[in-house]
Amino acid sequence: MKFNSKLDRLGTETAFAVSAQARAWAEKGHKIYPFHLGDINLPTPENIREATYRFMNQNKNGYCPSEGIPELREALAHDVGSKRGVEYAMENVVIQPGGKPTIWKFFAVVMNEGDEVLYPNPGYPIYESQIKYQGGIPVPYSYDETDSGFAIDIEKLRASITEKTTMLVYNNYQNPICAASSQEEVEALAELALEHDLWVLSDDAYYEIRYTDEPPRSIVNISGMQERTLILYTFSKKFAMTGWRVGASIGPAEVIKQIARFNINDESCTNHFIQHALAETVEGDQSGAKALLSELQTRRDVMVEGLNAINGIHVPKPESTFYLFPNVTKVMAKKEFTDLDEFRIAALESTGVSFCARHHFGTPLEHETEHYIRLAYSGITQNDIREGLGKLKSWLEG
Ligand SMILES: Cc1ncc(COP(=O)(O)O)c(C=O)c1O
Numbered sequence: 001m002k003f004n005s006k007l008d009r010l011g012t013e014t015a016f017a018v019s020a021q022a023r024a025w026a027e028k029g030h031k032i033y034p035f036h037l038g039d040i041n042l043p044t045p046e047n048i049r050e051a052t053y054r055f056m057n058q059n060k061n062g063y064c065p066s067e068g069i070p071e072l073r074e075a076l077a078h079d080v081g082s083k084r085g086v087e088y089a090m091e092n093v094v095i096q097p098g099g100k101p102t103i104w105k106f107f108a109v110v111m112n113e114g115d116e117v118l119y120p121n122p123g124y125p126i127y128e129s130q131i132k133y134q135g136g137i138p139v140p141y142s143y144d145e146t147d148s149g150f151a152i153d154i155e156k157l158r159a160s161i162t163e164k165t166t167m168l169v170y171n172n173y174q175n176p177i178c179a180a181s182s183q184e185e186v187e188a189l190a191e192l193a194l195e196h197d198l199w200v201l202s203d204d205a206y207y208e209i210r211y212t213d214e215p216p217r218s219i220v221n222i223s224g225m226q227e228r229t230l231i232l233y234t235f236s237k238k239f240a241m242t243g244w245r246v247g248a249s250i251g252p253a254e255v256i257k258q259i260a261r262f263n264i265n266d267e268s269c270t271n272h273f274i275q276h277a278l279a280e281t282v283e284g285d286q287s288g289a290k291a292l293l294s295e296l297q298t299r300r301d302v303m304v305e306g307l308n309a310i311n312g313i314h315v316p317k318p319e320s321t322f323y324l325f326p327n328v329t330k331v332m333a334k335k336e337f338t339d340l341d342e343f344r345i346a347a348l349e350s351t352g353v354s355f356c357a358r359h360h361f362g363t364p365l366e367h368e369t370e371h372y373i374r375l376a377y378s379g380i381t382q383n384d385i386r387e388g389l390g391k392l393k394s395w396l397e398g
Contacts, residue, residue, distance in 0.1 A: 011129025014360045021345070022354035032348075033388030035355040035375040038175065038322065040240040042295060045288020048239055051277035060273040066263040067256075068095025068248070068270060071279035079283050080233060080250050083207070084218040086226050091253040094260050095270045099205050099234025099247040102259075104130045106230045106249065107167075109258040110199045111136045116162060119169040120152075121362035122176055122325075122372070124203065127169050128362050139165065140365060143179055145327065148316050150179040154188045161192065167199045168192070170219060173206035176361045176374035177325040178318035180210075181217055190222040200229040208238045208289070211297045212319040227252055235278065237322075237378075238289055246274055296322050299377040299385060306389030307375075311397050322378040329371045331396045340371045351391040 018036045026032045043049075067073065070090055077088035096102055103126050111117065113135035119127040121140035131138040141157040143150035170189060172181045181189075193200050202219050210216060220226045230251035236242040249259050263269065303324055304317050312330035328343070337343040340357045348354050358364060358372045377385060 006133060009132040011125060011132065013125050015125075015356050018344075018354065018356050018360065022348065025348055025352070025354075031352045033351070033353045033384050033391070034379050035353060035377065035388065037379055038237075038376045039242050039379045040237070040292075040322075041379045041381070042240045042292055044240050044244070045281075045285075045292070047285050047288060048241070048277055048281050051280050052274055055273040055276040058273075058276075060276050062272060064269045064272040064275065066269050067260045068093065069272070069275045069279060072275045072282070073248075075279050075282040076233065076248055076250065080231065080248075083216065085221045086218075088250060089253075092250055092256055094249050094256045094263065095275060096247045096249055096263070097245040097267050097270045099203075099232050099236055100126060101266075102230065102232040102247065102249040103127060103201065103203075104134070105259045105262045106199075106201050106232075106255070107131065107134050107136065108262060109255055111167060114164060115166040116164040117167040117169060118157060118160065118165060118198075119362075120171055120174065121365060122358055123169070123171060123362050124175050124205075125361055127201075136167075137164070140362060142365060143174075143177055145370070149318060150174075150177045150325070152179075152181070152185055152189070154185065154192075157189075158192060161196050165196060165198065167201065169201045169203065171203040171205070172217060172219070173204075173210065173320040175206065175321060176323050176356070176358075177372075178321040178323045180318070180320050183217055186217045186219050187222060190219055190225050193219075193228060194224050198228065200225065201232065202229050203232045205232060205234050205237060206321045209293065209296065209322060210320040211293070211300065214319070230255055238292075240292055244271075244274060246270060246278060296378065299380075299382055300324075302382050302385050303375065303377050303389070306386060306393075310389070310393045313396075322376055324375045324377070325372050326375070327370055328373050329369075332371055335396065340373075343371070344373065347392065347395065351388070351395045353388045353392045 022032050073090040073093040076093050077090055081088040107130050116137045116139045117131045118139050118141055128138050139160050144153050220229045233250050234247035307313050307315050313326050315324050315326045332343050344357045356374045
């Protein structure tokens, strides 16, 4: 019996494998400090839960339009457009079961075999997986570490563009490295996209997980970009709804029409009663989302303080996401580790502190000499952050 040979090209999200290792270690009776998975250990806001029960009880239990219910598409068009300084209509929105499906569906609509796709590496691992699986050629771009965070190496990115380049994947408010673009960086990327006629996937999963009053930056708001950009939108992070599976693809109406064909072929429609609840709450009472953000911000501060208390580690305070991406090159050398994964497992087994590492976010690039880990603070309490980072400090400095 044969399997499809394309499966060899399909990657995975190895953060889930790290979770399994942490679980196995916990089952042996050890306390785990779960910094590995970008999941949220806080409840979905009450108004969303209440509205969901209500619509479930109103028998919104049948199929609904594959594109999503008009009320939610309209509400999102308004909300997402106004938060980015552009206008969208219902025709620009197609509801998805989560943020992730937008990635493969957009590639399936605009990418041809042999097309070169620029994507962030380190970055969300599903980009690389789906580019390869669907026959594209992944062309990674990377970030330079600066005193205040990370910045895209625009010149290197420009140099990697060829006649075959057709797409740019851009994740502002970035997972795993929590980079937030300056306005100059967004403009430089837009200029490249316009000059080389590229489609852009703007992964906005963390667009609303920001801890600053500075207005957010979006590539769609630059002249000429709305027509070539598809936004990956998700409710997962903003409303602590990772397991509910609701999101949307938002962009040019012609692209949306094609993506909707995949909805019909794939899931038929996204959960019906949840869509009604979200249509009501997307621009309604936001106090639940605000409380969530405030808790995440406090955790971020505790994290930054705890990590910077460790000799050999320095992290700036990121303005967005719920990750930190410390450089651990010095502390690894001190503990005489040369292999990042061995270091990660030793940390787990010595302290219970579980985290992901650079290689879980795309294939490491040849020139890399520094080692990084990713710590998420969305699924761990403030007390456990303090306790876990304290144990990590003792182990690293011991
Ligand atoms: C950058 C990025 N994009 C997309 C997603 C997928 O989001 P969802 O869980 O809504 O599918 C994630 C989830 O962690 C993410 O970090």
